[in-house]
Structures are given as C-alpha cells and as structure tokens.
Amino acid sequence: MEGMEKKTSAGRRFVLKGVAGSLILAVMPLAAANAEGGLGATGNPVEVKIMANEAFANSWQTILVPEFNKAFPNVKVRIDGVPYTELLAKMMLDATSPQPEYDILLADDPWVPQLAQIGALKDLKSDEISAMTDKGYDWDDFNAAPLAAGEWNGKQYAVPVRSNMLLMFYNRALYEKAGVPEPTPQITWDQFFANAPKLVQDTNGDGKPDSWAIDTYFVREPLTPTIWQSILNSNGGALLDASGAPAFANQVGSKSLEMHKRLLEFAPPGALGHGFSESLQAFRQGIVANMITWGSVYKATAVDKQSTTLTVEDVGVQVLPVGSTSAGTHRGIWIAGVSSKTEKLDASWAFVQWLTSKQGESINASMVGSFPARKSTLASEPSEAWLKPIYKTLQNAYDVAATGKMWRIRNPKSDAAQQILADEIARGLAGQASPEEALKTAAGKIAKVLK
C-alpha cells in the first residue's frame, strides 16, 4: 500500500516535471526574442524588485522565480514580503517617493483605485506596454470578474496572479449524521436555514451539542462585511448605485444583515468573536458542518495531511446559497501591477507577463497552488485530481460574481468605506444597533467619505 502511494507520488512528480519542462520550452522563443535590451545579458543581469504579501512572498521566491529564470536567466527577481496590515501604506509610501525601490506591486483586490489615483501603476494595455507584449498573450482568456480587479476608470492597471473567491465548505459526514441532504449550488438560504437546526447536533451522546451548523466571519474586522455583502448581492442588492451613492440602507440590506446575524443562532459558542482563523479551526476539527471562507484554504482543509485530518471525500465546496436573485460569493484577487516610475519596464513586464500567461499561470497553479483566473486553465485537466471540482466551483463563482458585481467598493477611499462597514456590521451583529440603524449610519458615513 505504502509502496503504491510512493509510486503514485513519484509518477505525479514526473508528470509535473514534464509539464513544467514542456511549458518552459514553449516560452523559450519569447525569452530568446527579448534577450537583448532591458532583459539583461549574461554577466550583466537586471534586477527586478517586488513588494508582496509576506503570506506568499517566500514560496514565490523559492518556487516560482527559479521557474521564471529558466525562461529569463538574466532577470533577477527579488520578492520582499510585507505583513498584510502594513502592505498598502508601505506600497503607497514607496510609490510616492521620487525613486521608488519596487518595480512590481502585488496588491489586494480593492487597492487598485488608490494606487492608480496616485499614479503608481502603468496602464498595462497602453501602447508602450502593448508593444512589449507577446502576441500570444490572450487578454480575453481571463474571466471577467478577476480581470476587473485590476481595472479602474477604463484602464487595466494590474493582472490577476492569485485568485480567490468566498465559498461555502461543507462537511459531508456531519450532513450524513444529521440526515440532511448535502447542499448543492442550487440550495436557497431558506432551505439552508430550514436545515440548520438539524445540523446543531450532539454527536457523542452526552446530551450537549458538540457540532454546529455554520461558522464564518462575525468578528469586528474589515472582511466580515463581505459575508453580509454576499447575502445582499444574492438578494439583488448592491453597495452603491449607478451614481456611486450608497444603496444598501434599505429593506434588502436590513434583511441580509438579519440573515447574517441569524447564522449566529446555529454557530458555535463565542462565534461572535470568530473570524478567518477560528472558523477554519472549527471546521478542520469537524465541529461545524459549514464554513463560509476563502476558497484557497481548501488544500489546507482537505488535502494537506499536516494541517487537517479531513480528506477530499469529507469536504465539499460550492458557492453560497441562493438568495432572492442568485447564488452568492465575493471576489478576493491578488493582482500584479508595474510601477509607473520603474526604470526596468522590460524586465518588470516580462515577469508579470510570464506569471499571468497561460503557461505561467499553469506553473503557478500546479507548483504553488494559486487559483487561476484564466478560462483555459480552469477548463484544462488540473495537475492534481482534487483540483477538478475546485476549478469547476471557481468558474461558477467567477460567473456569479461577474453577474452580481460581487466585490468591494471600487474607489480610492474603499478602505475607509470598508472600515465603516466593519464597524456598523459588527454593531448590527452584536445587537448594539438594529440592522436599519447600523446600515443607515454606515450609508451616511460612506457617502461622506466617498464624496
């Protein structure tokens, strides 16, 4: 049995190496064509510096950069990791200096408007960069939702490099134990709430519940409103109207906040203080039947033996339940942009272009586990079998997000607006304000901030 596992693992590694090798060979002509000019030369390499989230900077440096260097040996890439909470401020500080240190900025989903407003990023579809872009680089192959994360005011400032969507994970064993049918992407919130009491269970027979229906973000922090917003969007609501004014302080908004709050009735004790880590911990321990969180944790939740005892067979994943108009999700994409002041434009764009090309994205997906944004990558056979249902769900989530515009506010002041939402949604969830009052306050403050 063990021998078989080893054999399978070795075989998989061989296939991976083969795929990576052939992909590198495929991009070789591009590398050869660009070997002159700003792409360095043997003995005279050019160095590109990237500012990124410390959560993945190190793995990219050690895994992706060597792959890139097989195609571009004379471009040295240095990725500096910065803690997430300081990343935007440091990025803006660097971008506004007369001679920025960084050539490429890896930004979170809502940051492009801020960075674009201060002139920090190049328009990647400008004539200057188009002239450097490989003919085979297919912009239309990107899914609309992730690509839109890098766009602002009609210009494409960044490209998706690490996509993520808010999804609902479910524990099959707990559903079976409760005698409740497993959810499907068609399940509605009404059906979910009808099943929820049955999913609060006493699994060890001691007379006390030890397993609950759901856990997710309830704590006072900027990502908690994304849960409420997913419900709002699935009920046909929106954060802003066409004129850019807040449009959520209404019946749909209040109903959606009531629904978010109602989830607490079926969540573990203390869930009001739960966020990303606590809900993930509860789900991995098999004490909650559902978890709404970012899709990228699937590997650590159902695949990695070092971090979970659950298996791929135990864990299902899908978009959030259907509201009055559609299913729900929320976009969370990491995007790469090129500094407008870089003196190494050729090399910087070469890296971003390679990383987001069909080939680079496949390598990023298979070797690092980043979720792809291209339709072709999602439709292709993934390197690992467990990725197949994930890719299907991801494609569904992109479509749902694109239709319902399920993302955070696109504005240079989006962070301030998100913090206001975090404060008010937290008050609503804690019962310190009625949903109507919390949303009315949030709408008033956001209107003022965005003005």
Add this chain to the structure above:
Amino acid sequence: MMKSVPPAKTDVSRSRWRDQVGDLFERWSFLMPSILVLTVMLAYPIFYTIEISFASFDIATFGAGEWIGWANYEEVIGDYRFWDSLQVTLIYLVIALPLQVTLGFGIAFLINAEWWGRSALRALFIIPMVVAPVVAGGMWRMILDPLWGIMNYWMGLAGISSLDWFGDPKLAMAAIIIIDTWRWTPFIVLIATAALLALPKDVFEAAKIDGANWWSTLWSVAVPLLVPIIAATFVIRWLGAVKMFDIVLAATYGGPGKATNIINLFIYEEAFRSLRFAESAAMAVIVLVLTMVLTGIFLRGSRKLEELF
C-alpha cells in the same frame, strides 16, 4: 620688595566672562545630544501630527496638503465612533486603574510578612510583566475562548455554566480588564513592596504597643503613610494605561460590536486601515491634550496628598 600688581578690573571680568561662557558651552555640549534626539524622535512627530491635523492629507506626497483649519477636528467631534471610543476607554480606566492599585498594594501588604517563600513569590510576580502585550492578549484569548479555552472547562468542573467571554459586550470588557490586571498588578506589587519595606518600623512597633490590631494598623498607620506612594503609583500606571492598544487588538479586535473599541485602536484603524491620516492626527491631538490635562490634575492631586499626609 616687589609689590604684586593687582590684575586690572577689566581682566578679571573678562576672565570671569570667559569662565561663564566655557561653563555654558560645556553644559550645552552635554545637553545637545539629548536635545537633538528628543527633537527628532519626539518633538518632530508631535509637530508633524499637529500640522497634518490642520490640513488635508495629500496621499501623493504622503504629507500635509492644503491648510483646512479646524475641519478635521469638526469631522472628528461629529463622529459618534470617536465619542464611543472615548467612553469605552474611560470605562476601562475607571475600573482597571483602581482595581490594579488596590490589588497591588493589597497583595504587597499580604506578602510583606516574613516567610520562607517570599522571595520566590516576588520573582514569580515578575513573569506577567515580561510577557509582550500582544502575546498576553493572544494567550488569554485562548484561555477564555468559549469553545476551546481552559477557563470555561475549569468553571464547568466547579459547576459554573460556560461564559461567552468575547461574545458578550460586558464580559469582553471584563476580559480586557482581567488581562490588563494580570499583566500590570505585579508591577504595582513591586513598587508597593519596596514602599512597605521603607516605612519606619518604630511607628508600627508603637501601634503594636498601643494594642492596634491588624486592621487598625493597616487602615490608621500603613495606608496614611503610603498615600503619597499610592498617588504616585496611580499616576505612573495611568500613563501606561492610556496607551492601551495591543491587548485589545490581540484579544477582541475592539468587539463585540464596539464594546472594547478603545480610542487608541480606533485611531490606529482610522489611520492605517482607512488611510484617514488627517482625521486620525486630529484625534491623536485631542487625546494628547486630554491626557496632558488629566495628568496635570493627577500630579497636582498627588502633590496635595503628599502635603496632607
């Protein structure tokens, strides 16, 4: 015989002047490094903050933009969240400070008696003080967690039902005060122990001869003698407590709702999460002025108590 010629008056005054200038130069040369460091590290950030608070923040230059007068202050004063945060901070200070000072002096009085384990106990008391606030917050978050924490387990063994420490607004504030008290009471115990050891022994001996019991000795002898120290300790602890930030960030994130959203956390979030640096600067200046005024009042009160006792 040669007559010594007295130095001319002008020479004497010139020499004295030279000495004075030399002395002044010497003093200032010793002071200059400290003045320079304080100017760069303290005065400049304060003046920069004040400058930003009266301007719009120019994100493109990352500095003060157009002068807008009191607009940021008006904005802050009109924000209910600012007042709520001040109120939360006040609740924390009003409960935590007297609690810590009372506990600190009480424990010091109890362990002041001569017994074999006194030194070891004093050494153990130092442990919470050397734990970083963020670590203390995170550690207590685990201890008090309703699902995984050991506190509710122990309470369950004692027949007490589980408490939702971070889901109930009052309990969340209680949790913050417990963590802060755990961390800072030992500091007060150390000061109080030193103060108790420095008290004149003859007064206590006289009280004993006069037949004073334990309570009378404490209330009528020790406490009056300790009042100036208690007041000074209160001021020192106050200056530390108004900076409360890390424990809340690690334990409750200011929640549930706004229950533990103390002013420093609110200012931090407005500045570094919302990038509203100008409004945050205005808040910081208001808090600085309030702190200075209250510290002045406490210092004055402490001096009055010293005179009285």
